Amino acid sequence: MDFRKLLSVPFFAGIVVGIVTTGVAADMLGSGVFSDVQPGSYYDVAVGRLYGQGIVKGFEGKYRPGDFVTRADVAVMLDRALNGEAGVSVSVRRSSSSRSVASSTEASSSVSISSVANIGVNGGFRFSTEKISFPESAANVSFSVQRYGGAKGATTVRYATVDGTAKSTVRYNQASGVISFADGETTKIINLKFINNLIAEPNEAFTVILSEATGGAVVGTPGVITVTVLDNDGGGGNTTGSSSSSGGSSGTSSSGAPGGSITFSAWAYALDENGGSVPITVLRKGSSSSAVTVNYATAAGSATPGINYTETQGTLSFAAGENSKSFSVQLTHQSGIDGNKALTLKLSTVTGGASLDSPNSVPLTVVDVEASGSTATGSVLFSTDNYTVNYKDKSALVTVFRRGGYGSTVSVNYATGDNSAVSGLDYTTTTGTLTFAPGESNKSFTVPLNGASFTGNKRINLTLGTISGPAVHGTQPNSAITIVGL
Secondary structure, eight states, X not given: OOGXXXXXXXXXXXXXXXXXXXXXOTTOOGGGTOTTSOTTOTTHHHHHHHHHHTSOOOBTTBOOTTSBOOHHHHHHHHHHXXXXXXXXXXXXXXXXXXXXXXXXXXXXXXXXSHHHHTOOTTOEEEESOSEEEEETTOOXXXXXXXXXXXXXXXXXXXXXXXXXXXOBTTTBOOOEEEEEEOTTOOEEEEEEEBOOOXXXXXXXXXXXXXXXXXXXXXXXXXXXXXXEEEOOSSOOSSSOOOGGGGOOOOSOOOOOOTTOEEEESSSEEXXXXXXOEEEEEEEEESOOSSOEEXXXXXXESSSOBTTTBOOOEEEEEEOTTXXXXXXXXXBOOOOSOOOOEXXXXXXXXXXTTOEEOSOSEEEEEEEOHHHHOOOSXXXXXXXXXXXXXXXXXXXXXXXXXXXXXXXXXXXXXXXXXXXXXXXXXXXXXXXXXXXXXXXXEEEEEEEEBOOOOXXXXXXXXXXXXXXXXXXXXXXXXXXXXXXXXX
């Protein structure tokens, strides 16, 4: 028997999982984070859990499962597992040739003495790491809050999400609450929901903050964790996203341009890679009394022109009285599983007294049919189970996704309904039909709010109704709008 296997990275990961109780959701896998972790391997789940807990971090985007652990690695991983990164923060750099641990100048070690010394018998609260990342496809994610330095008596601590580049209702569901620890309890779990949209956009982040500890406990360090949503639709990176990443609205324009305002018909488009060409509709809203033109063009992203699609550009001419024009983008089918690819569609340079309105730069996703197993029948669903707005907002934006079956026209009815919010008092009853033309994947509607002040929160029910065309209701045919009051 080769006893070196006992010191292999995957084997030791399994040991650590057995020692500690982690709080990463079951759908968080190592293969979803590291490119060199084989999906379905015996260590896939263990690596995902330890990564989510901040115990293992990989090296330059890889886990390197064939490496052996050293005594230094063992010390670092066990310290992270048992004490969290507030105690010791160590960065280990490996040599690509000898797999040896680099000199101490490549590592930093800082012990936070005050974070322990100033904590009494009731303990302190902290996250197990300062940063954590999940792919957006891991719809339900969770991580732990630790009580350390003492565990006497019942205590509570409040948590809340705070938008960063990742916005609630677009990339994740806003969450807040109070976590209760009984006497002797040292670990609790926070559960969050991501929104897996079909938009290629940068990796984006938000934070979760601990505050208002009770029962003699305090908030320790780290009391803030940064959660990064890793895009899985061909975006990624850290560049600024286009206007489409905010969800957007396909409502009427506020522009008073004499030639009207020019926009795309949807905030995102998609089609199976073997679907031929994607029809793209451009709308003119407002005045149509004059002739106007607008330029259009494709821009490469993770999709490559000549490989995944045919580069396209041109000019659309609207005659007086015309409100709709279209062009198409030809897709190319690549055999094999290589993931969804994305490009950007852009409008520019309008003439005839017209103006550009949002959306004028939108993503087009080329869907990998070998990976998705796409069929002719799609589904329609709300983008999240809750949309949160302030009572001072004029309206709530609601986004509906179409997933699969992109080659056909599909319509779905929508309606609001009273919950604790009352129509006529808190909001205006809204009903209608969203129509997804071939290639359109994201549509939206708005619900007007009345601006009445109140204490606490109120909710509006949202329902997707009758569907026309080859589609069924998806996993979220019902949702709600939460209006946050005083």
